[in-house]
Amino acid sequence: MMKKKIVVVHDMMQKEYVYTLSEPVGRNFHPDFKPDLTPKEMLALGVFGGKYMTDCQKEFPKNWFVSALLSPKKYDRTLNYFGVPASQSLSVWRKKGWIYQDDPRGWFQWYCRYYMGRRIPKEDERQISRWRAMSRHIAQVKKYCRRGDVFCRARQRQALLHWAYDSRLL
DSSP, X not given: OOOOEEEEEESSSOEEEEEEEOSOTTOSOOTTOOOSSOHHHHHHHOOGGGOTTSSOGGGSOGGGGSSOOOOSSSOOGGGSTTSSOOOOOHXXXXXXXXXXXXXXXXXXXXXXXXXXXXXXHHHHHHHHHHHHHTHXXXXXXXXXXXXXXXXXXXXXXXXXXXXXXXXXXX
Protein backbone atom coordinates (compact mmCIF):
# COMPACT_ATOMS: atom_id res chain seq x y z
CA MET A 1 0.00 0.00 0.00
CA MET A 2 1.31 3.41 -0.99
CA LYS A 3 1.86 6.08 1.63
CA LYS A 4 -0.21 9.11 0.62
CA LYS A 5 1.70 12.26 -0.17
CA ILE A 6 0.42 15.82 0.25
CA VAL A 7 1.26 18.39 -2.44
CA VAL A 8 0.97 22.13 -1.82
CA VAL A 9 0.84 24.28 -4.95
CA HIS A 10 1.93 27.88 -5.04
CA ASP A 11 2.22 29.30 -8.56
CA MET A 12 0.76 32.16 -10.59
CA MET A 13 -2.69 30.55 -10.88
CA GLN A 14 -3.02 28.83 -7.51
CA LYS A 15 -2.00 29.85 -4.03
CA GLU A 16 -1.85 27.20 -1.33
CA TYR A 17 -3.89 24.63 -3.28
CA VAL A 18 -3.45 21.28 -1.52
CA TYR A 19 -4.04 17.82 -2.93
CA THR A 20 -3.19 14.24 -2.05
CA LEU A 21 -1.40 11.67 -4.19
CA SER A 22 -3.06 8.33 -3.51
CA GLU A 23 -1.75 6.20 -6.39
CA PRO A 24 1.75 5.39 -7.67
CA VAL A 25 3.14 7.68 -10.38
CA GLY A 26 1.95 6.63 -13.82
CA ARG A 27 -0.06 3.65 -12.56
CA ASN A 28 -3.51 2.48 -11.60
CA PHE A 29 -5.30 4.51 -14.26
CA HIS A 30 -9.02 4.14 -14.92
CA PRO A 31 -9.45 1.12 -17.27
CA ASP A 32 -10.89 3.37 -20.02
CA PHE A 33 -7.96 5.80 -19.87
CA LYS A 34 -4.93 4.65 -21.88
CA PRO A 35 -2.95 7.69 -23.01
CA ASP A 36 -0.14 7.09 -25.50
CA LEU A 37 2.12 9.75 -24.02
CA THR A 38 3.26 10.74 -20.55
CA PRO A 39 3.30 14.42 -19.56
CA LYS A 40 7.11 14.36 -19.82
CA GLU A 41 6.93 13.01 -23.38
CA MET A 42 4.33 15.58 -24.35
CA LEU A 43 6.45 18.46 -23.06
CA ALA A 44 9.51 17.16 -24.93
CA LEU A 45 7.58 16.80 -28.19
CA GLY A 46 6.21 20.33 -28.03
CA VAL A 47 2.70 21.19 -26.91
CA PHE A 48 0.72 24.35 -26.12
CA GLY A 49 3.27 26.63 -27.77
CA GLY A 50 5.67 25.98 -24.92
CA LYS A 51 3.78 28.33 -22.63
CA TYR A 52 1.76 25.91 -20.55
CA MET A 53 4.04 24.84 -17.69
CA THR A 54 6.46 27.73 -17.30
CA ASP A 55 5.59 28.82 -13.76
CA CYS A 56 4.55 25.55 -12.09
CA GLN A 57 7.60 23.34 -12.54
CA LYS A 58 8.17 22.92 -8.79
CA GLU A 59 4.99 20.85 -8.58
CA PHE A 60 6.24 18.12 -10.92
CA PRO A 61 9.40 16.01 -11.31
CA LYS A 62 12.44 17.95 -12.51
CA ASN A 63 13.14 15.36 -15.19
CA TRP A 64 9.89 16.32 -16.97
CA PHE A 65 11.52 19.62 -17.89
CA VAL A 66 15.02 18.54 -18.94
CA SER A 67 13.98 18.23 -22.60
CA ALA A 68 10.75 20.22 -22.44
CA LEU A 69 10.16 22.79 -25.16
CA LEU A 70 9.11 25.84 -23.14
CA SER A 71 8.63 29.51 -23.86
CA PRO A 72 8.44 31.44 -20.57
CA LYS A 73 7.56 34.81 -22.09
CA LYS A 74 4.89 34.02 -24.71
CA TYR A 75 3.15 31.33 -26.73
CA ASP A 76 5.37 30.16 -29.60
CA ARG A 77 3.65 27.91 -32.13
CA THR A 78 7.03 26.90 -33.58
CA LEU A 79 7.63 24.94 -30.38
CA ASN A 80 4.61 22.74 -31.12
CA TYR A 81 5.68 19.44 -32.67
CA PHE A 82 3.75 20.16 -35.87
CA GLY A 83 4.57 23.90 -35.82
CA VAL A 84 0.93 24.97 -35.87
CA PRO A 85 -1.45 26.37 -33.25
CA ALA A 86 -4.03 23.80 -32.22
CA SER A 87 -5.80 24.98 -29.11
CA GLN A 88 -8.14 27.69 -28.02
CA SER A 89 -7.30 30.27 -25.40
CA LEU A 90 -7.86 29.70 -21.70
CA SER A 91 -10.62 32.33 -21.78
CA VAL A 92 -12.51 30.24 -24.35
CA TRP A 93 -12.03 27.11 -22.22
CA ARG A 94 -13.51 28.97 -19.25
CA LYS A 95 -16.52 30.24 -21.23
CA LYS A 96 -17.27 26.72 -22.43
CA GLY A 97 -17.15 25.35 -18.88
CA TRP A 98 -14.23 23.03 -19.58
CA ILE A 99 -12.17 24.21 -16.59
CA TYR A 100 -12.44 22.41 -13.27
CA GLN A 101 -11.89 24.83 -10.39
CA ASP A 102 -8.97 22.86 -8.93
CA ASP A 103 -7.20 22.67 -12.31
CA PRO A 104 -7.36 26.24 -13.63
CA ARG A 105 -4.98 25.44 -16.52
CA GLY A 106 -7.31 22.80 -17.95
CA TRP A 107 -7.08 19.20 -19.11
CA PHE A 108 -3.30 18.92 -19.25
CA GLN A 109 -2.96 20.11 -15.66
CA TRP A 110 -5.55 17.54 -14.65
CA TYR A 111 -3.62 14.87 -16.58
CA CYS A 112 -0.28 15.81 -14.96
CA ARG A 113 -1.81 15.57 -11.50
CA TYR A 114 -3.69 12.36 -12.36
CA TYR A 115 -0.44 10.88 -13.72
CA MET A 116 1.32 11.80 -10.47
CA GLY A 117 -1.37 9.95 -8.48
CA ARG A 118 -4.11 12.42 -7.58
CA ARG A 119 -7.61 10.98 -7.86
CA ILE A 120 -10.88 12.91 -7.83
CA PRO A 121 -13.43 10.30 -9.03
CA LYS A 122 -16.15 12.56 -10.45
CA GLU A 123 -13.69 14.93 -12.13
CA ASP A 124 -11.55 12.04 -13.35
CA GLU A 125 -14.61 10.53 -15.08
CA ARG A 126 -15.43 13.88 -16.72
CA GLN A 127 -11.90 14.44 -18.00
CA ILE A 128 -11.51 10.85 -19.22
CA SER A 129 -14.79 11.25 -21.10
CA ARG A 130 -13.43 14.40 -22.75
CA TRP A 131 -10.20 12.54 -23.61
CA ARG A 132 -12.17 9.68 -25.23
CA ALA A 133 -14.14 12.20 -27.32
CA MET A 134 -10.90 13.15 -29.09
CA SER A 135 -10.99 9.77 -30.85
CA ARG A 136 -13.12 11.39 -33.57
CA HIS A 137 -9.97 13.24 -34.65
CA ILE A 138 -8.06 9.97 -34.87
CA ALA A 139 -10.77 8.63 -37.18
CA GLN A 140 -10.50 11.72 -39.41
CA VAL A 141 -6.71 11.55 -39.64
CA LYS A 142 -6.88 7.85 -40.51
CA LYS A 143 -9.58 8.47 -43.11
CA TYR A 144 -8.01 11.43 -44.90
CA CYS A 145 -4.25 10.87 -44.53
CA ARG A 146 -1.87 8.29 -45.93
CA ARG A 147 -0.19 6.29 -43.17
CA GLY A 148 3.18 7.88 -42.42
CA ASP A 149 2.27 11.31 -43.82
CA VAL A 150 2.75 12.96 -40.44
CA PHE A 151 2.05 16.48 -41.63
CA CYS A 152 -1.33 15.69 -43.18
CA ARG A 153 -3.94 17.43 -41.00
CA ALA A 154 -1.21 18.93 -38.83
CA ARG A 155 -3.61 20.94 -36.68
CA GLN A 156 -5.63 17.85 -35.77
CA ARG A 157 -2.45 15.89 -35.09
CA GLN A 158 -1.17 18.68 -32.81
CA ALA A 159 -4.50 18.75 -30.98
CA LEU A 160 -4.24 15.00 -30.47
CA LEU A 161 -0.75 15.47 -28.99
CA HIS A 162 -2.29 17.97 -26.55
CA TRP A 163 -4.56 15.12 -25.40
CA ALA A 164 -1.76 12.52 -24.97
CA TYR A 165 -2.52 10.68 -28.22
CA ASP A 166 0.64 10.01 -30.24
CA SER A 167 -0.60 11.21 -33.63
CA ARG A 168 2.80 10.54 -35.20
CA LEU A 169 1.85 6.86 -35.23
CA LEU A 170 -1.33 7.30 -37.29
